[in-house]
Every structure is written in structure tokens, then in C-alpha cells.
Amino acid sequence: MTTSLPRRHRLLLRVYPPSFRERYGDELRALAEDASPSPRMALDLALGAARAWTRPTFGGKVEQRQRARLLATILTVFWSWSLVLLALASFSKMVNDPPLPGMRAPLTHAAFQLSQVAFGVSAALIGVGALLYGAVIAAGAWRDHRLRTLLPATLPVGVGLAWLGLSWVLSWWLLHFALGHRVPLPAAVGLVVLLLVWVLASVALAPICWVSIAVAMRRASLSVRLLRPGLIGAVAVVASLVVVVGAMAVTVASLGGPGGLPPNLVNLLLVYGVLPFAAVMTGIALISVRRGLRTNRQIFSLPPSPGAVAGDSQHPLL
Amino acid sequence: MKQPGRPSWRDPGLLVLSTLVEGPRHGYSIVQEVRKQAGITLGPGTLYGALSRLEAFGLVAGLPADGRRRPYRLTDKGRQTLEAQLDAMARFLRVNGHLEEGGLFNAVLGTTGGA
Numbered sequence: 001m002t003t004s005l006p007r008r009h010r011l012l013l014r015v016y017p018p019s020f021r022e023r024y025g026d027e028l029r030a031l032a033e034d035a036s037p038s039p040r041m042a043l044d045l046a047l048g049a050a051r052a053w054t055r056p057t058f059g060g061k062v063e064q065r066q067r068a069r070l071l072a073t074i075l076t077v078f079w080s081w082s083l084v085l086l087a088l089a090s091f092s093k094m095v096n097d098p099p100l101p102g103m104r105a106p107l108t109h110a111a112f113q114l115s116q117v118a119f120g121v122s123a124a125l126i127g128v129g130a131l132l133y134g135a136v137i138a139a140g141a142w143r144d145h146r147l148r149t150l151l152p153a154t155l156p157v158g159v160g161l162a163w164l165g166l167s168w169v170l171s172w173w174l175l176h177f178a179l180g181h182r183v184p185l186p187a188a189v190g191l192v193v194l195l196l197v198w199v200l201a202s203v204a205l206a207p208i209c210w211v212s213i214a215v216a217m218r219r220a221s222l223s224v225r226l227l228r229p230g231l232i233g234a235v236a237v238v239a240s241l242v243v244v245v246g247a248m249a250v251t252v253a254s255l256g257g258p259g260g261l262p263p264n265l266v267n268l269l270l271v272y273g274v275l276p277f278a279a280v281m282t283g284i285a286l287i288s289v290r291r292g293l294r295t296n297r298q299i300f301s302l303p304p305s306p307g308a309v310a311g312d313s314q315h316p317l318l
Numbered sequence: 319m320k321q322p323g324r325p326s327w328r329d330p331g332l333l334v335l336s337t338l339v340e341g342p343r344h345g346y347s348i349v350q351e352v353r354k355q356a357g358i359t360l361g362p363g364t365l366y367g368a369l370s371r372l373e374a375f376g377l378v379a380g381l382p383a384d385g386r387r388r389p390y391r392l393t394d395k396g397r398q399t400l401e402a403q404l405d406a407m408a409r410f411l412r413v414n415g416h417l418e419e420g421g422l423f424n425a426v427l428g429t430t431g432g433a
Contacts, residue, residue: 024366030386031345031362041361048363057374065374 073292080285115247122240330368
């Protein structure tokens, strides 16, 4: 018996990863409609979606699966890198702007500088990768008359420009206030609304960038040959992130002595909170790179490692 | 709790493979057969999670879709894996004495009237 799905179930079907929806979406929906929708089914779909995101497997033809895996690794490393960027920026502001007394110690200073340099290396790699892939995608879209594939990539540019415009208007208004000019009530209300829009745009900018870059890269259908250099770049970025997190840890540890961290809770949470956050993000990137490398090894058809069960250590029945 | 390497009767992958032994089935048919065989109702998320893993490992293969339903068939590798898994389970039961006369397994089968 086919029934129409409740809104909650339809929403849960939409939160599955795009590659999963592309391959199994219609079948999954048909089965959910054939069975009776219930809260238990909603929970099952939610857990299934969570698993599909955290432990992705890619069905379809071999080439399609390899492409999806390599692309997932490159995007995961990019997202993790951008979150480590936020963590490192907060960390640097906290310990070095102005510098805490403990920052003058040679070890602390060296560790902090190392975290900055290592992150700079990773940023340069990301920048070069973004330029190269941008050029490849744009050239391919131009050659094949598929300029529509570039549309998602223009979204962050539009939102970024709007954000800059809003920032300029807000700065002008705030300067107006600071100079002691009288502002009529409707203008003050408008200012508050603008401020709210600016905050929302600031929060949304990063996710919009992540999603639109992912959509543009998926639509470009880059071949395995083109994605492999990205995987090598991702390995180098993750290696840099490991150095960043290690250097941050040494900085925090060497700051912990007398004259180091100011003993208030917010400072402690900021400094010690961003470190585990950066470590978790780097760990996620590391796991994703490992899976990408395993796929890369399969592309070259190297013999499986000794003792592998049924051709793979991640056997679905074990 | 599931332990790596220990066979489990409730593993969705194993249940799905066992329903495909007699021939290709689509999602709804697999759910019905699992319910008939094991008394377990697989949710759509669990079923397609298992199917995606089995397909990625080459244990099942999708056939051309019939509307929104796609039948899946067991591959040779899938058949070998299922046999190996069932052998491991039988060994587990034998080692623990559940297949011997008076063993737990036979006692349960006797109670339920099974073979």
C-alpha cells in the first residue's frame, strides 16, 4: 500500500548525503511510502542518514564510486581546514593579542610561531588547489557549454559582496552614532534590523561557501585523474594541520605555568576549548584522507594487505 | 553489543544476503522476507544502509529499475561470503555445544517445532 509521506519523513529523506540520494533516493522513498510511516521509521531514517554521512559507502559503477570517495575526502579536508582556521584565529587572538606574559618564553614563542607557519602552508595549499580546480571547472564548463555548473560557485561571491556592503553601511551608521549625531527612531530601528541581517549573513557565509563549492565540484563531474592531485594536496593539508594542532598543544602546555594563562573561566574555556575542537576537526580530516588513500590504492590495483578478510578489512558483515 | 568478528543473527547485511539466495528482490520484498524468516522488521534507513554497503563491497548488484523499485541480486562473492558467515555461525554453535544433543540450539528448535 502506498501512502504519502508525512513532512517530517520527507525532510529526513532530504538530509541523506547527495551521493546516497542520487543512487538510492527514489527507492528509499518508495519503500518508506510502501511501509506505514511511524515515529520508529523516522528514527530509523535519521540514524540511517547519520550513518550515511559518517561512514559513507558509494554504490554504482567502480569509476563513479572512486570519484565520489575522492571528492568526499577533498571536501571534508577543506571543511575541516576552514573550521581549524576559526579555532586558530580565536586561539591567536586570545594568547597573542595582546601577548600573554608567558608568550615571551622561547619554547612557547617558537611553538606559537610554528602553528602560524604550518597553518600558512596549509592555507597556501588550499589557495593553489582552489585556483587550479576553479580554472579546470571553468574551462570545462566553457568548453562543454555547461556554464550553469558555475552558478553555485557565484553564490558565495554574491553573499560576500552583500556582506561587505552591509558592513560598510553599518560602520557608517555606527560612526554617525559615535560622533553624537541625533538619529530619529525609524532610522535606529532600521539600524537594528541591518545589524541582525549582518549577523545572519556573517553566520551563513561559511556554510554557503562550503555547500556551494561542494555542489559546483559535484556538478563538474571531475574525473578520477583530475581528483587524484587534490587527494595528494589534501594529504599535505592534513599533515600541516597535525603540526598546527601539535604546536597549539605545546603553546597551551607551556603557557600553563606561573605567569601564563589568566585564571578566569572564559579565557580557560577559550584557550582549552579551541584546542580539542581543532584536534577533532583534524582527526575527521585524517580519517577521511585515510579512506581516500585506500580508494587510491584500489585504483592502482595494488595487492590487498596480508590477512585481509574477503578482500577488505571493512567487511560489511563484520 | 556487537563485537567485531563475532557472527550476529541480527546483522542487517546478513539478513539481506540470505533473502536473496532464492533470487533477486527489491526493497519491499526484502523487508517482507526478513520479517517472515527472522521476525525482524528492517526500517528503510537500515535496509538501504545495508544494501549500499553490500553493493559497495560487490556482494549484491542492482538490476535495471522497475519504476522506482530496483531489484538486487546476490553476486558470486556475496554467495561465498554468506556461506562463509553461516559456516562460522555453525562452528560457533557447535563449539559451544548448542548443536549437540541436548544443546541449547536443539532445545530451542524442539520447543518451536523446527527441524
